[in-house]
Amino acid sequence: MGQKSAKISGVKIRDEFWSPIQDLVMEEMLPYQADVLEDKADVTEKSHAVQNLRIAAGETKGEYHGLVFQDSDLAKWLEAVAYALNVKPIPNLEKKVDEIIDLIGRAQQADGYLNTYFTVKEPERKWQNLQECHELYCSGHMIEAAIAYYEATGKDKFLNIMRRNADLICSKFGPPESGKERGIPGHQEIELALLRLHEITGEKSYLETAQYFLDERGREPDFFMEETEKRDWKHFGMDPANREYAQNHLPAKEQAHAVGHSVRGIYMYSAMAKLAAETGDEEWLNACRALWENITGKRMYITGGLGSTVAGEAFTIDYDLPNDTIYAETCASIAMVFFARYMLEIEPKGKYGDIMELQLYNGALSGMQLDGKRFFYVNPLEVVPGVSGVLHGFKHVKPQRPEWYACACCPPNLARLITSLGQYAWGENKDTVFNHLYLGGRADLELAQIGCETNYPWDGSIKYTVTPKQGRNFKLAIRIPGWCNQYKIKIKDKEYESEEIGGYMYIQREWSPDDIVEVKLHMEPKRIYANSMVRAAAGCVALQRGPIVYCLEEVDNHPNLAALRLPRTSKLKAIQHNGITVLEADGLRLEAEAALYSDVPPKTQPVTLRAVPYYYWGNRKPGGMRVWIQEG
């Protein structure tokens, strides 16, 4: 039996780790991104997203500026602000959003069409280049923003605007036998948006069109080829023959390997999972399971990073996980949180929650600088001064977070993830409350109100205060993380033992108000080994404690991190330092010899290795970084 994620409005986060980050997002990132979107920030890359809307609404003159999918930056920001309004009132941002929504309404065309690029720049080319021009992608993000704003504020103006847009899409695209046009999105996103819109409106055509887009993907004859042949123009000049890039190589239901552009792929898999949950269709479910296993079992970095190559920002082949030429886009890690969420809704298994947690604390969070002002698009596992960001093949791997991108997908995507964390932490079905993530705060669910106190991820103690709301008999299911080999549960100070099922500990009892459940996850630093098929990690270990993956930085360990070795017998020590936990161990540094090659092994000197959380890297002095450490 599945379960449903909590409503964001029902979860109040008061968490030592995440609340300061949420505050940063709300107090720094969102106002800063508003300035960027309104061209008021001092950044190299002008956004122009709001100005594009004004031009589209006919309220100012000017040229469209930005990428063809510039609207989506604004959409993700709107969505993030909407989520933030659940965390606390931010009247000035809410006012700004209302103004922008009004502007969106004025920019929308009479038939519901909404896309500033085509409205302003190429009105005669609407809907002719789904592969490259991302009208459906932009609509998808606007729909998600409208849902979030409706849920946060109860105001339905934006939702109604986007329903008109969704209605246009649903009336236009569908099976030709129903008199509609054939079509699939170039960048998947509309599928998930329509499924969510169906969920809150109950309008069946949204579900049907989402299902149509998913069903149609990968069908013969190739839609993008057909579409390209009909046109005498291209936008980016993409090759429709590269079908794997677009996950268009096989019917989506038959896909079992994660290929192509990683963000697009995982957005699609997320929609497939949501569709499987809605319809109970076993074929979709099996495809989702196969894709999940392929990603997490063969194509994911230890940090959660997804996408091994800059060419197409894409997955490559099983076990091909280079650390230094990696792509691992922040958005792909964010997308994986969505995929995990919808897999959990189908079947609450710990493995999905584990990956959600891994992404949040590592691959996604590493995308932002700790001051919320600079962002990684690419999240490497190895940075080498003079190589990363410089040499051919490494130019995309920036050794420091840049301030803003022409293609600014990641920063607002992170903002919407972080402001909506609560919904990922909790879920329920008719007889069970699920805790997927350990976040301090309070969840107000159908079955119960539950308070949670913890200093996670630095400490493995979590204390729940459970107050039943309807009946007293229900289950509390707590995820026992995959990284945890040993744990204890106490209820009202008494040890509690029960079977762990699929990664969750189910506690069933007659609950009384303010029942206390204490969980103690034994959290020691440990060495992680990669599968021996991962050649980029051969001879190496990574360090992890709780959900946090660690890395060595030059600022702590001197230059040339490849010369460091962690002997097998060295004990790892966890040390509190400036509010985070760092790891230390006795290590060795190979001395630099004069000769390039020698039949004498390099001498070693003892050193103390210091590892910091992966998400924390790149926040001090620039320099090398390395997750996989030579062992032995």
Place this chain on the structure above:
Amino acid sequence: MGQKSAKISGVKIRDEFWSPIQDLVMEEMLPYQADVLEDKADVTEKSHAVQNLRIAAGETKGEYHGLVFQDSDLAKWLEAVAYALNVKPIPNLEKKVDEIIDLIGRAQQADGYLNTYFTVKEPERKWQNLQECHELYCSGHMIEAAIAYYEATGKDKFLNIMRRNADLICSKFGPPESGKERGIPGHQEIELALLRLHEITGEKSYLETAQYFLDERGREPDFFMEETEKRDWKHFGMDPANREYAQNHLPAKEQAHAVGHSVRGIYMYSAMAKLAAETGDEEWLNACRALWENITGKRMYITGGLGSTVAGEAFTIDYDLPNDTIYAETCASIAMVFFARYMLEIEPKGKYGDIMELQLYNGALSGMQLDGKRFFYVNPLEVVPGVSGVLHGFKHVKPQRPEWYACACCPPNLARLITSLGQYAWGENKDTVFNHLYLGGRADLELAQIGCETNYPWDGSIKYTVTPKQGRNFKLAIRIPGWCNQYKIKIKDKEYESEEIGGYMYIQREWSPDDIVEVKLHMEPKRIYANSMVRAAAGCVALQRGPIVYCLEEVDNHPNLAALRLPRTSKLKAIQHNGITVLEADGLRLEAEAALYSDVPPKTQPVTLRAVPYYYWGNRKPGGMRVWIQEG
């Protein structure tokens, strides 16, 4: 005091290792390459080089075909055949060469101009694009071929043709104050050719023009920029602003780091060394020494491979030596033999001979399949099935030798190297005979006739039979290889001890006819460690025995070579097998676990590791290959 390389005609090779390869070159490669050049071979890439000459001579109609420097493929083949004629008479090839020389004469223009591309295709664009169009490069190779043919046969027709061409070049390019045009070659080669032409003709203008080209390189204002501005056309579309690519970033005399296109660079350094030897100019000598140290101390693969990136087929930065995205063009290793030769002519130091030997037995020889029919351009140190030759960033790294290239520089370059080996083995000055390489056979020098018997590189015993020719008192200087930690020398069965000076053992005595000198180099297999700055070799060892570097191949060791480990305590065994020496050792294979990451180290099973000579790889079944082996 320097020394001069032996004349090819004076050295007869009868060597267990090299004679079969020379035979292969003469009996298979050269006839096969003749067929390719005459478009009679069944290969995908048509050469058209001879046909281009016929069209240029006005003897047939047709279109020019091939790269702008297609003439150089023919030139290198002509040079190789010329060297081969020193090894043994090959009447049919000599006849073919004479016919081609006649044709070259007819294709030459009245003023000495010789280049089929511009003669046939763009006559109005001669000499306008030195950066991209390589007229000087093609002339250089033709000059070297003409010298070789003259030296082998005494026939001077080709030499006279190329002297007319050289005279044209020398009258055209030079200091503007002498009424000549400013110019430098895009692809260096003419410099060395003119220096060699000066050497055999005594014509000073050849020396002066060579020196001019070297002096002018890297001077302000940038010649290629100026040249590009004067033209309204480009050939390849190169960017003249990429000055390092063309070694045009600093005056050549001031260059101390090997940068840019590796073959071009090393051809230039070779010419610089020859110029330093001719002129005794300390500045040129110091630049050569600095470049030599930079290459061999920081930018060379253990196999001798040169050039770390496909972008510009170029050197990158110190210690950046990736094994799998490597370039390491066969021609660069060949060029390094030339550089070593001319450094040896300046100062006979063992380190130069060591690198010459390393290249011959490894980085250069690996360029050819053992049947002489297929060739590597790129010589990787790691091949991974499904990655090498397939994925983005790896497409240039072919996992098997292809048959022929559109840019077919490497195959005939190898042919000319292998047929001219004798000149690299021996040298002399007024009182010393130098043996740089251990090749069985007979050298007829000024000071002595010396026979050499050996089963090198499989065995370290070398037996010399020395017969003085002029006076009886002279020195025999034998290179003691850098890889050799222990050796013995006997003269007429008596142990001989003397000081080793700069890597050579000098034996001075009153020689009698048929004096026997026996050298026994202790040749055990050993482990080689890279400098700890080389991150691509971190945690690994390479295996070497004598001058032969070894590698693991999948065909001997099963798939996934990155999962193999060589424990530090394992003994390396040398085993004779099918005429080569292979190495075996007790090793471990990490078992492939189900999980991608685990806190349990992978289990290991004992295996016997088998390593084959690096040059030998890729001659059996396709599969993975790896030079650097995980240790411990």
